[in-house]
Amino acid sequence: MTNNRIRYLIIAVVIALILLIIIGAIIYLFPRSGRKVIDNDSCPRPQQYATDYDFDYTTKSYEYRNTNSSIDYFRLSISWSPTFCNEQRHAKTLFQCQHLFGFIVHGLWPSTMKKNNSLHSLHSHPRNCRNEKPIPIDIIRKYFCIMPSEILMQAEWEKHGTCYWQKPEDYFEKINTLYSNINLPNNINEILNNPTISKRTSIQSSFLNINPQLKSDYIDIVMNKEKKLKEVAFCYDHSFSYITCNRNM
Incomplete structure (x- = not known):
């Protein structure tokens, strides 16, 4: 016993x-x-949303239209907000830069692959396929926490979304779905402040460690000229399954 x-x-x-x-x-x-998406109940929001966020590419000398290129893949780019804000001369006037955002969605871009040895530039990708009216404010409110700028949302919808989607709500819902499936590491500042390590490799490893669905070539780490983190991108096929994502595409 x-x-x-x-x-x-x-x-x-x-x-x-x-x-x-x-x-x-x-x-x-x-x-x-x-957190993959800043919680709607806790993320910063403006006291009053902007009303003048419409976008017209014809009024901007640096913009162009390309409706002839094929759509071979999609690129979801998420921006590292601190770097973006440090590069803006008028950062203090931008809502995004007045609050402690980390990663935010820059955009989801229908893109064309490089063909053989042909010249390939930003102008090779579809862009500004339709001139659209302002996005309804209820859509702005719904997705503001992942893209905290009315102007950014409108510009991304018109520059990129119109080349594949018919309605802005479909475009932003696809962005939300893809973004929500990516776990975001919270050690980015630690990596960027460590001068003894390879920042690009360490950032990539941080994503891979907490996203078993990803492989190293599914991620494109974009640094600026000062070797500060600018964006992290992920690429998808037409079924929105991950594919190789590199700068030769």
């Missing part, structure tokens, strides 16, 4: 230890993955 009690006690202790290990692992791993 005594031996049975000892045996049961040992089993109970082993089970308790296993449970503690599992709980500890969950607690350790959870903070490594930042």
Whole structure:
């Protein structure tokens, strides 16, 4: 009888230890993955949304229209907000730069692949396929937490979304779905402030460590001229499954 009690006690202790290990692992791993989408109830929002966010590419000398290129893949680009804000002369006037955003969605871009040895530039991709009216404010409100700028949302919809989607709500819902499927590492500042490591490799590893669905060639880390993180991009086929994403595309 005594031996049975000892045996049961040992089993109970082993089970308790296993449970503690599992709980500890969950607690350790959870903070490594930042929130994929800023919660609608907690993210910063303007007291009043802008009303003059319409976009017309014909009024901008640097813009162009391309409706002839094929759509071979899609590129979801997420911007590292601190770098963006540091590059803006009027950052203090931008809502995004007045708050502590980390990654935000820059846009989802229908894109064309480089053909053989042909010249390939930004102008090779579809762009500004339709001139659209302003996005309804309810759509702005719904997706503001992943793209915290009315002007950005309107510009991305017209420059890129119109080349594949018929309605802005479909475009932004696809963005939301893809973005929500990516776990965001919360150690980016730590990496960027460490002068002894390769920033591009370390950022890529941080994403791979918490996103088992990703492979290294599914991620494109974009640094600016000062070697600061600018954007992280992911590429998809027409079924929105991950594909190789590199600068030769």
